[in-house]
Amino acid sequence: xxxxxxxxxxxxxxxxxxxxxxxxxxxxxxxxxxxxxxxxxxxxxxxxxxxxxxxxxxxxxxxxxxxxxxxxxxxxxxxxxxxxxxxxxxxxx
Numbered sequence: 001x002x003x004x005x006x007x008x009x010x011x012x013x014x015x016x017x018x019x020x021x022x023x024x025x026x027x028x029x030x031x032x033x034x035x036x037x038x039x040x041x042x043x044x045x046x047x048x049x050x051x052x053x054x055x056x057x058x059x060x061x062x063x064x065x066x067x068x069x070x071x072x073x074x075x076x077x078x079x080x081x082x083x084x085x086x087x088x089x090x091x092x093x
C-alpha cells in the first residue's frame with residue numbers, strides 16, 4: 001500500500017483532524033459524538049498496537065545480524081550529530 005501520509009505537511013495533517021472534528025461536533029449529537037469518538041480511539045489503538053508489534057518483530061530479526069565496528073561507529077556518529085543539532089536548537093531558542 002502506498003504511504004498516504006508521506007507528502008502531507010505535518011501542520012496541515014494535524015489541523016485536518018481539528019477541522020474534521022469541529023465539523024463532526026457541529027453535525028452530530030452528544031451520543032453520536034461519543035460513539036464515533038470511541039470508534040476512532042479504538043481504530044488508533046489498533047494501529048498503534050499493530051505497528052508496535054511489527055517493530056518488536058523487526059527488532060528481533062535485526063538482533064540476529066550483529067553490526068560490525070564500522071556500522072556501530074557510523075550509528076554513533078549519527079547519534080552524536082543529532083545530539084549536537086538538538087543542543088544548537090536549544091541554544092538558539
